[in-house]
Amino acid sequence: MPPPDTIAAIATPPGSGGIGILRLSGPDALAIGEAVSASRLLPGVIQFRRFYAADGEVIDHGLCLYFKAPHSYSGEDSVELQAHGGAIVLDMLLERLCELGARLARAGEFSERAFLNGKLDLTQAEAIADLIESGSRAASRAAMRSLEGRFSEQVHRLVEQVIELRVYIEAALDFADEEIDFLEDEAIGRRLDDCRQNLQALLAQAEQGRRLQEGLTIALAGLPNAGKSSLLNYLAGYEAAIVTDIEGTTRDVLREHISLKGIPLRILDTAGLRETENPVEQEGVRRAWNAIEQADVVLYLVDSRRGMTAADARIVAALPGDKLQLVWSKSDLGGDAAQAQAIAVSVKTGDGIESLIERITGQSADLNQDNQAFMARRRHVDALQRAGQGLDRAAKAFATNRSGELIAEDLRDAQRHLNEITGEFSSEDLLGRIFASFCIGK
Numbered sequence: 001m002p003p004p005d006t007i008a009a010i011a012t013p014p015g016s017g018g019i020g021i022l023r024l025s026g027p028d029a030l031a032i033g034e035a036v037s038a039s040r041l042l043p044g045v046i047q048f049r050r051f052y053a054a055d056g057e058v059i060d061h062g063l064c065l066y067f068k069a070p071h072s073y074s075g076e077d078s079v080e081l082q083a084h085g086g087a088i089v090l091d092m093l094l095e096r097l098c099e100l101g102a103r104l105a106r107a108g109e110f111s112e113r114a115f116l117n118g119k120l121d122l123t124q125a126e127a128i129a130d131l132i133e134s135g136s137r138a139a140s141r142a143a144m145r146s147l148e149g150r151f152s153e154q155v156h157r158l159v160e161q162v163i164e165l166r167v168y169i170e171a172a173l174d175f176a177d178e179e180i181d182f183l184e185d186e187a188i189g190r191r192l193d194d195c196r197q198n199l200q201a202l203l204a205q206a207e208q209g210r211r212l213q214e215g216l217t218i219a220l221a222g223l224p225n226a227g228k229s230s231l232l233n234y235l236a237g238y239e240a241a242i243v244t245d246i247e248g249t250t251r252d253v254l255r256e257h258i259s260l261k262g263i264p265l266r267i268l269d270t271a272g273l274r275e276t277e278n279p280v281e282q283e284g285v286r287r288a289w290n291a292i293e294q295a296d297v298v299l300y301l302v303d304s305r306r307g308m309t310a311a312d313a314r315i316v317a318a319l320p321g322d323k324l325q326l327v328w329s330k331s332d333l334g335g336d337a338a339q340a341q342a343i344a345v346s347v348k349t350g351d352g353i354e355s356l357i358e359r360i361t362g363q364s365a366d367l368n369q370d371n372q373a374f375m376a377r378r379r380h381v382d383a384l385q386r387a388g389q390g391l392d393r394a395a396k397a398f399a400t401n402r403s404g405e406l407i408a409e410d411l412r413d414a415q416r417h418l419n420e421i422t423g424e425f426s427s428e429d430l431l432g433r434i435f436a437s438f439c440i441g442k
Contacts, residue, residue, distance in 0.1 A: 004076070006032060007109055008102035010090050011441035017085030019062075022093055023441055024079040024102055025110055030066060032100040033079035036093070041079065043068035051083060051093055059096065060089050074110050075117030108438025112431065115423060122423030122434070123151050123380070129438045130213055130375045135264045139212045143375040151209070151374040152422050154202050159418050161195050162391075166411045169404055188407075192395045195414075199391060203384045209376030211296065215257070215264030218360060219295035221288065221319070223311060224272025226301040227329030227347070232256060232269040234347040252284060253291050261361040268295060273315050297323050297360055304328045304344065307336030325359060383420045390414030 006026030012019070024032055033041050037049035043066050050061040063082040072078035083093055098104065106112075111125045120128075127146035134140040145151070168188070220228040233239050236256045254269040268291045271284030292298055298319055302312055316324070326342035332349050343359060345352035394410035397403050423431070 004113070006102045007105035007113075008032075008094060008097040009105040009110070009441035010094055011080075012085060012090075014087065015085075016087060020083050020085035020090040021441075022081045022083065022090065022097065023105075023110060024081075024097060025072070025074040025076050025105075025113060026102070027077060028101050029077040029079045030068075032097055032102055033064060033066060033081070035100050036081070036096055037064055039064075041066040043071075051081065051096070053092070053096060054099060059092050060084055070117070070119075073119065074113040075119045076113060105440065106436070107440050108435030108442060111438055111442055112435040115431075115435075121149075121152050122431075123155070123376075123421060124149060125423075126377060126434060127151075127375055128442065130377075132439065132442065134375075135215070136212075136259050138263065138373070139375065142209060142212045142373040145373065146209070146375040151206075151376060151380075154205075155418055155421050158195070158198055158202060159415060161191075161198065162411055162415045162418065165191050165195065166408060166415065169408045169411065189395070189398055192391065192398060196388065196391045196395060199384060199388050203381065203388060205374065206376040206381050206384055209374050210378055210381050212263070212373060213375050213377055215266050216297060216360065217266045217268065217295045219268045219270060219288075219291045219298045220301065221270055221273060221292055221298055221315070222301035222329075223303070223309070223315075224274055226272065226303050228269050228272075228301055229254075230347045231299075231301065231327075231329065231345070232267055234350075234353065235260075235265075235267060253287050260357050263361045265360070274311065292319065295323065297325060299325050299327050299356075299360075301327045301329045302342070303335070304331050305333055305335035308339070325356075327356065380421050383417045387414040387417040390417065 004026055006024060006028040008022060008024050011021040011023045030041060036051050037047075038052050039047070039049055041047060041064055045066070047064045048061070049064045051059045053059050060083045062084065065080045065082070067073070067078040067080075069075060069077045081093060083089055094104075108129070111120070111128055114120045115122060115125045124147050127143050131140060131143035131147060134143050165188070168191075220231060222228055232254065236258055252271070256267045256269075258265050258267060270288035270291050271281065273285055273288060276282055276285070300312075300316060300319060302308055308316075316326070326339060328336075328339075328342045328344040330346065331344040331351060332346035337344075343352055343356050345356055347353070390410045390413040394407045394414070397406040397410060
C-alpha cells in the first residue's frame with residue numbers, strides 16, 4: 001500500500017479570533033512546515049516562526065509545533081501552525097501549504113487516520129465528534145468517558161467472553177469422534193446466559209448513552225385542547241405554539257429542542273387525536289401517531305376538567321405502555337383528581353411541572369450522576385441488539401438440539417457485530433459515513 005499523501009486544514013472554527021490553527025499530517029508534513037517557516041523544526045518543541053509566501057513576503061508569524069510519528073494525534077508526522085485568527089490570513093496560509101504539496105483534508109480525515117493507525121478505536125474517534133458537539137455538561141462528560149475507552153473496554157470484555165465460548169464449542173466440533181461429548185456440559189448454557197446478561201446490561205447503558213447523544217424524544221399527545229401546546233410553550237420558555245380555545249389548532253408536529261437537568265430533549269407537540277372528516281386534520285393525526293412511535297417518552301395529557309373520557313381510554317389502550325406517562329393538565333381549574341400513576345400539572349401556576357421533569361429525566365439523570373455514563377450512538381445500539389440476537393439463537397440451539405455447528409455460527413455472528421462497534425470489523429462504507437459527519441480539521 002503506497003504511503004498516504006499529506007493533508008492540511010484549518011482546525012479552528014470560521015470567523016475572526018485571536019488565534020487560528022492549521023494542521024498538517026502525512027509524510028511531507030515536516031518538509032512543508034519547514035518550507036513555510038523557512039527554518040528547521042524540532043520535535044516536541046514550541047518554536048516562534050514567521051510564515052512566508054512563495055515570493056518571500058511574510059504572511060504572518062506565530063508558533064510551530066512538530067509532532068514526530070507515531071507521537072501525534074494521527075500517528076503520522078504532524079505539524080500545527082498557530083497564527084492570528086483572521087479568516088484571510090488563515091486562507092492565505094492554507095493556500096501556501098497546498099502550494100508546497102499538501103491537499104485539503106476531507107471532513108474527519110485526521111481522526112480517520114488516527115483510527116487507521118491504531119491511535120484510537122472507532123468508538124473513541126466518534127467520541128471526539130460527540131465531545132465537540134455535546135449540547136450539555138452531562139453529554140460532554142459522557143463523551144470524555146467514551147474517549148478514554150470506558151465503552152470500548154466493556155465491549156472488549158464481552159468479545160473475550162464470546163471468543164472463549166467459541167473456542168470451547170469449536171474444540172468440541174474438532175474432537176467430535178471422542179467419547180466425551182463436550183456439548184452435554186451444562187456449563188455451556190450457564191456461560192451463554194452470562195454473556196447474554198452482560199450484553200443486556202451493556203445495551204441498557206448504550207441506550208442511555210444514545211439518549212445523551214441524540215437527546216430524549218418526548219411526544220405530547222392527547223385529545224384536542226388537552227393542553228399540549230401550552231405545556232410545550234412552558235417547557236420551551238416562549239410562545240412556540242399557538243394556543244386558542246378552538247379545537248384542532250395544531251395540525252402538524254411542532255418540534256422544540258431544549259435541555260432539562262443536563263439532558264437534551266426534543267419535544268414533539270402533536271395534533272389532537274380524534275376521528276375527523278377534515279382531510280388536513282386527518283393528516284395531522286397520522287403524523288401524530290408517527291411521532292408517538294418514534295418517541296422515547298409519550299406524555300398523554302388528560303384535561304382534568306373532563307377526566308378520563310371513553311375516547312381517552314381508547315387512545316391510552318393503543319399507546320405503548322413502556323413509554324407512557326399520564327399527565328392531568330389544567331389542574332388549577334379543578335375537576336377530576338389525577339389517577340395514581342398520573343402527574344397533575346398547571347402551566348398557569350407551575351404546580352407539578354418539576355415532578356413531571358423529574359419523571360421524564362429521572363433515569364438518564366441518575367445514570368449521569370454516578371460518573372458511569374458513556375456516550376453511544378444509534379449504530380452502537382443496533383450492533384449490540386444484533387449481537388444479542390446471535391447469542392439468543394445460540395442459547396436456543398443449545399437448549400433444543402445441542403447443535404455445535406449452529407451454536408458456533410451464532411457466536412461468530414455475535415462477535416462480528418460486537419467488533420463493528422470498535423471498528424475491528426468495519427466496511428469502508430461504514431467508515432466513510434462515520435468520518436464524513438466530522439468537522440473539517442478533525
